[in-house]
Amino acid sequence: MALWILFHVVLLFILSPSNANHEGDALYALRRAVNDPENVLQSWDPTLVDPCTWFHVTCDGDNRVTRLDLGNAKLSGRLVPELQKLERLQYLELYMNNFGGHIPAELGGLKNLLSLDLFNNNLTGPIPSSLSKLSSIRFMRLNGNRLTGKIPRELTKLANLKILDVSNNDLCGTIPTSGSFSKFTEESFMNNSRLEGPELMGFVRYDSVRGCN
């Protein structure tokens, strides 16, 4: 009987509302997934009510996270899918670190994101086509990684995209030229030795390019 009660007390503690901040949990999942030799994430204390007092985190008036500023912070490790829980995130600034692994497809769920800066890391794998769901995005800089595969054609429908940089990767296939891509120059795509580019409308079919995966 005593054990039974203890079990419920523990359960209540685990489920208590004061312990449940989804955005803090999401950021703490990132902290756990990275190596942080300079302790820039030291202030990230998951027992606080929300993450708004943590360094490198900015919140709006409702205590919801709008910015994550961790550029040039000597971080390595992986990006975590939990970041998609930061529903009001506008700026995801993780450039000039040494993050490895893939770009989580879940980042496409960040509907309010204006700026995705992952440049100069060690990211591998494809550019997820789910990033085409980032309907607010204006700046997307993925340059200076080791990304492979095609540039997802779906990205051309990102109407607000002003700056795209996928240079200095290992992408292949052709460079889309329609939609928002009509305003990007060669510079956005340079130094991808297997990238054939720009698509000749009606001549080269996007899906016909061989040896690209």
Ligand SMILES: *[C@@H]1O[C@H](CO)[C@@H](O)[C@H](O)[C@H]1NC(C)=O
């Ligand atoms: C990049 O990641 C690879 C593993 O995918 C690793 O072998 C390499 O050391 C990393 N580069 C740097 C600069 O840490």
Ligand SMILES: *[C@@H]1O[C@H](CO)[C@@H](O)[C@H](O)[C@H]1NC(C)=O
């Ligand atoms: C081309 O991109 C790769 C991968 O990011 C990089 O290591 C290399 O230095 C770049 N080369 C030039 C000439 O910029």
